[in-house]
Amino acid sequence: MTAAPPPGAQHSQLRPALPLLLPAYLWLTLAIFLPLSAMVFFSFMTDLPLADRSWAMTLGNYAAFFETDLYGRLLLRSLRLGLEVTLYCVLIGFPCAYVLAKVLKGRSREAIFLLVILPFWSNGLVRIFSWAIFLRGGGVIDSALNAVLPFEVSVDLMYSYPAVIIGLVHSYLPYMVLTCYLTLQAIDDSLIEAARSLGASRLTVLRRLIVPLAMPGLIAGAVLIFVPVVGSFMEPRILGGRSGTFYGTVIEDQFVAVFNWPLGAALSFILLAVVLAVLALAAPVLRRQT
């Protein structure tokens, strides 16, 4: 057979590869790449190009974003939500990953690591719904507190900004623990010992050695969390109620309630541009360190 490549062979082996590649990449083209291109095209239209409607090319959908400050404000609000959720995930997840990677040993480490990432494999919608039960007024927190405390309190976090934060942190925390754990586990303990025996304080070791070495994990986790949170709409809808209007929920509205698809496409495309900018910023850090 000639299929085995002699070292340094320059001729292309595209022909035998094509039948294996085509089905997968045609499918991706039909269901991902063409739709994304179509979305860009539609975002410049006045209306859907259906048989009975007239349409024209326009910049109006993008003008709408810049003319009314509503969309810009909501985009900022979603970006802030993304930053806050990411920050909380770092603050909660990094120490947890550290304990898993460097303190716990053997079977107990394996078991607890599994327990941390297990919820991540259950349906996201179901987890958000479980918070809805947990947080609602007259719900579980409320009853539990009133059973313990001598005075009446009323805790009703449901339909508030904190509720959205709590639900999202719960949904995305396992990502941060997972990515940080993988990088922390790769740090050689003897490096830490060497730094300590040379007189570095614990804080210095943490600041100058562990955090820099764990940076790829932190950045990867941050990107995996920030990007979907900025585009989230289901979590704010269920947990946020009236205070749950974000950029993602406005896009959802354009497609399922208002039926202004061209505007929805323009808003989606602006979000895509923001997401790509974030990925481009993170890429060098990830590439340099891995």
Add this chain to the structure above:
Amino acid sequence: MRLFPRFLNGAGQLYVGLVLAFLYLPIFIMVLMSFNASPFYQLPIDWSAGWYTALAGNSQLIAATWNSVTIALTTTAIATLLGTAASLALYRYRFRGKKLLQALLFPPIAIPWLITGTAMLIFFFAVGIGRGLHAILLGHVALALPYVIVVVSARLQTFAPELEEAARSLGASQWQVTRRVTLPWIAPGVIAGALFAFAVSFDQFVVSYFLSTPGQTTLPVEIYAAIRKGFTPEINAVSTIIIVLSMTLMLLTARYFRFGGEK
């Protein structure tokens, strides 16, 4: 020598315990409430399996569940087959543009599903594919394919190409080499890829949501509609069943692959 003194180890373990409580408490409460007869989640719990029997009579939810299972299994079969074939081609042959093809796998993973989902809705509508279960299947396979290719390719990296050459020099045909040498070696990767594909499809809400029509929905879409209409405790029951099923599946996978264990 450890970075922190020994007495802090206990604090660290306590901390991980608190994180676990945060992760599991709401889920635990939901499971408890699915056995509570009170539709307003009142305490103390009045034990009853009533919501489960109510669920058995809810034909809409049951139909949506079957749609979810069917679509997830079909997605798994198609995505695993096409994805494994593409991984083999990317591993075995050299050609121009291979780097580009590999890079093209990341946008579907990295772009938020809200954008992918709305883009599919627009495009499928424009070219006449429309909405419904077929559109959902089309979308799910595309979402699952990159995961399968990445996972199977990772496994192929550990494969020694000399094995294929040895089989060829002993007279095996390309198909025999693939079936008898390569596939058995990458089988764990293919199984992991298949599990990813199933999870991506079965848990998928966003893309299904934009592509579903009233009669043709999947379970997550149906649950979302029910939550927005108002809390119905039957959703607790069905959510409990889903959580138990997906966690069991994951535990079995973990036992098989030893995720998180030593390298």
